[in-house]
Amino acid sequence: MRKVIWHYNHADWYVDKVIAQAEVYKNSMNVNKDGEINITPGADNDVTTIGNRWINNSVYVFGGGRNQNDIKMGRFDCSSFVHWAFSQVGVKLGELTSVSTETLKHLGTAIKVEDMQPGDLVFFDTYKKDGYVGIYLGDGNFIGAQSFTGVAIANMNDGYWKEKFNHRVKRIDYVKK
Missing domain, CATH: 3.90.1720.10 (endopeptidase domain like (from Nostoc punctiforme))
Known part of the structure; x- marks a missing residue:
């Protein structure tokens, strides 16, 4: 994933920022087998x-x-x-x-x-x-x-x-x- 993002923007700080933001999204939701977004318990x-x-x-x-x-x-x-x-x-x-x-x-x-x-x-x-x-x-x-x-x-x-x-x-x- 880092390589893909780096090809979009060659700044390491940008790659780190995108990956960190993706983790925030990943940790606040999950996707079930039907592709529907489900809320993680404890999320807002x-x-x-x-x-x-x-x-x-x-x-x-x-x-x-x-x-x-x-x-x-x-x-x-x-x-x-x-x-x-x-x-x-x-x-x-x-x-x-x-x-x-x-x-x-x-x-x-x-x-x-x-x-x-x-x-x-x-x-x-x-x-x-x-x-x-x-x-x-x-x-x-x-x-x-x-x-x-x-x-x-x-x-x-x-x-x-x-x-x-x-x-x-x-x-x-x-x-x-």
């Missing part, structure tokens, strides 16, 4: 933080994330990322192959904006009504798969996301592992 299993492993390590693909190969490669759209995050904490939000913002907006309990809590789903009118969904983190921030950044944390209190937030908030009840 909160739906608001489970997706952090994909920050700067994913790409947005409209319609992506609906098969295990896409997931292994970090290719998500907003709804498949939300589906994946909840599945990692043991909550099934419908079938992976057919999840969409349209299916997600009908799940859970409607919540007033002033009552939002970390883990709630927040919806935005982007290319269509309820065209985008993310997971609320608190303090006006949410995590989701975004077209320019892949999985990222964004603030919904200013700029583009403030303009697009449609005040639809849904709570999916689950118990942290």
Whole structure:
């Protein structure tokens, strides 16, 4: 592995850094015989933080994330990322192959904006009504798969996301592992 990475970048410090980061990922998850990612006991299993492993390590693909190969490669759209995050904490939000913002907006309990809590789903009118969904983190921030950044944390209190937030908030009840 060192040789392969070194051929990409001939700096020993870079090779060491990549291998160290791979160990972090390897130690925080495992893959079962079906290629599905499973959480290692003792790892952080909160739906608001489970997706952090994909920050700067994913790409947005409209319609992506609906098969295990896409997931292994970090290719998500907003709804498949939300589906994946909840599945990692043991909550099934419908079938992976057919999840969409349209299916997600009908799940859970409607919540007033002033009552939002970390883990709630927040919806935005982007290319269509309820065209985008993310997971609320608190303090006006949410995590989701975004077209320019892949999985990222964004603030919904200013700029583009403030303009697009449609005040639809849904709570999916689950118990942290």
